[in-house]
Amino acid sequence: MAKVLVSDSIDPVGVEILSQVAQVDVKTGLSAEEIIQIIPEYDALMLRSSTRVTKEIVEAGSKLQIIGRAGVGVDNIDVPAATRQGIIVVNSPEGNTIAAAEHALAMMLSLSRHIPDANQSVKANKWERNRFIGTEVYKKNLGVVGLGKIGSHVAAVARSLGMKILAYDPFISKERADQLGCTLVDLELLFAESDFITLHVPKTAETQHLIGRETIAKMKPTVRIINCSRGGIIDELALIEALESGRIAGAALDVFEQEPLGESRLRELSNVILTPHLGASTTEAQVNVAIDVAEQIRDVLLGLPARSAVNIPGLTPDVMEKLRPYLQLAETMGNLVSQLAGGRCDSLNVRLQGELATKDSQPLVIAAIKGLLSQALRERVNYVNAAIEAKERGIRVIETRDASTRDYSGSIHLEANGSMGTHSVTGALLSTGEIRITDLDEFPINVPPSNHMLFTLHQDMPGIIGKIGALLGSFNVNIASMQVGRKIIRGDAVMALSLDDPLPEGLLSEITKVPGIRDAYTVKL
Ligand SMILES: NC(=O)c1ccc[n+]([C@@H]2O[C@H](COP(=O)([O-])OP(=O)(O)OC[C@H]3O[C@@H](n4cnc5c(N)ncnc54)[C@H](O)[C@@H]3O)[C@@H](O)[C@H]2O)c1
Numbered sequence: 001m002a003k004v005l006v007s008d009s010i011d012p013v014g015v016e017i018l019s020q021v022a023q024v025d026v027k028t029g030l031s032a033e034e035i036i037q038i039i040p041e042y043d044a045l046m047l048r049s050s051t052r053v054t055k056e057i058v059e060a061g062s063k064l065q066i067i068g069r070a071g072v073g074v075d076n077i078d079v080p081a082a083t084r085q086g087i088i089v090v091n092s093p094e095g096n097t098i099a100a101a102e103h104a105l106a107m108m109l110s111l112s113r114h115i116p117d118a119n120q121s122v123k124a125n126k127w128e129r130n131r132f133i134g135t136e137v138y139k140k141n142l143g144v145v146g147l148g149k150i151g152s153h154v155a156a157v158a159r160s161l162g163m164k165i166l167a168y169d170p171f172i173s174k175e176r177a178d179q180l181g182c183t184l185v186d187l188e189l190l191f192a193e194s195d196f197i198t199l200h201v202p203k204t205a206e207t208q209h210l211i212g213r214e215t216i217a218k219m220k221p222t223v224r225i226i227n228c229s230r231g232g233i234i235d236e237l238a239l240i241e242a243l244e245s246g247r248i249a250g251a252a253l254d255v256f257e258q259e260p261l262g263e264s265r266l267r268e269l270s271n272v273i274l275t276p277h278l279g280a281s282t283t284e285a286q287v288n289v290a291i292d293v294a295e296q297i298r299d300v301l302l303g304l305p306a307r308s309a310v311n312i313p314g315l316t317p318d319v320m321e322k323l324r325p326y327l328q329l330a331e332t333m334g335n336l337v338s339q340l341a342g343g344r345c346d347s348l349n350v351r352l353q354g355e356l357a358t359k360d361s362q363p364l365v366i367a368a369i370k371g372l373l374s375q376a377l378r379e380r381v382n383y384v385n386a387a388i389e390a391k392e393r394g395i396r397v398i399e400t401r402d403a404s405t406r407d408y409s410g411s412i413h414l415e416a417n418g419s420m421g422t423h424s425v426t427g428a429l430l431s432t433g434e435i436r437i438t439d440l441d442e443f444p445i446n447v448p449p450s451n452h453m454l455f456t457l458h459q460d461m462p463g464i465i466g467k468i469g470a471l472l473g474s475f476n477v478n479i480a481s482m483q484v485g486r487k488i489i490r491g492d493a494v495m496a497l498s499l500d501d502p503l504p505e506g507l508l509s510e511i512t513k514v515p516g517i518r519d520a521y522t523v524k525l
């Protein structure tokens, strides 16, 4: 039975789902060293934001197939290391959107009305009505940095509070911003005009210290900043200085450069509200993300695709549904052409034809590469690492698309150059979904792939088929089907044979000695 390690606390519903297919060990609070010790025995790892999945942990996870992040941000996982190891990384892109957006809004309102301090004051038996004069958010400018899932929900609710939304997001169109009732502006204007600024961007090289000394200098002295996205997007030292000097009015932070927050002057400031990374901490969100991620882990352990993999290019559920029958075709053709070309390929041309000549069909290129590398890497190559492995092996992959159709509505043509020269194959699907090899080295054929295959390039002349049949018979090899393809009578031709048995040693060289045979190849599919 598969084994799953759950290294942060997740909703029990997630454990229930995983238990349908695996032994589940919930072990929270482990150090990196402790995880490295035990991870080799696990097929899957599920976590939230407390576990840091380092390169060392990934590399120690020799059986790991999938790492599931019960939440959005995967910045606590070394995704490139996982990709290299062929480990799928999945997340829950939407499970905690509402929770995080509501937390940001709660932070904004708490800041504007001094709720945390007022609460403490009353609990300390005081009645300080004059000390806690607030500001209204009505008719104020809210600067939303990052108009994705969370940012858009914050914007929608804030609009209903009567706020004007200034949004900055270089990847969002003006039409989308208009739809959301937001004014798309540049960062300079957002910083200069906003009364509240809320951050909803991922942590990237571009967003690291997006708010720092220089940018704070451009803001209103009355501005209040809210960060419920990621620590490090605000330069904490610069923020502390601005809050201490009164350069800005306040800040509310749910995320920090170091988590848990260590020694910090932030704790001493009265114009700051701090929460311990609670954005996703609602009952509803925790159920959502646990179900979302546990289901994906369960599916992958059952050999099914994951719906929110962050490191498998283009394999969204819709695309997957459409391409599913062709993925096996592309992989089989890749495997076939690599064996014909003799392995050690330095180039692979992938031509997607007919209805496959669309942008969405990119996963078929990955499937073809996976097939091409499968002889060399066996189960080590998968949809996650195929492209990287090809690049590292110096295989040049060229994709072309040709929308014209011939006999089949969609077909895949591959040409590879390897130690045995350049060879090409074309494959298509029958309406029943069965695979057909329809072309070999530009010769038309029509054969199903089978476990043991023999291909010859020979001169089209009387008796040659009989000689090959007799030779195979003398070695007790049974022929399941046979086809010859040629372009002109008595010119060059190819023969494709499906065999019930593998070719015994020495037989291939006997075949190549038959007069008229120019070349012969055995293939195992
Ligand atoms: N505090 C929490 O507990 C909590 C919970 C959930 C999500 N988060 C974090 O909130 C953030 C937003 O999550 P989401 O689900 O809305 O993500 P999302 O991907 O839907 O939206 C992010 C948006 O940021 C934009 N963006 C990227 N780079 C940008 C840049 N340099 N400048 C401006 N915009 C940029 C993107 O175009 C996108 O629209 C993430 O960092 C996520 O990890 C935190």
Ligand SMILES: O=C(O)CC[C@@H](O)C(=O)O
Binding pocket: 048, 049, 050, 070, 071, 072, 073, 074, 096, 277, 278, 279, 280, 281
């Ligand atoms: O697991 C959590 O509580 C935090 C999740 C949040 O930061 C996320 O990125 O989804």
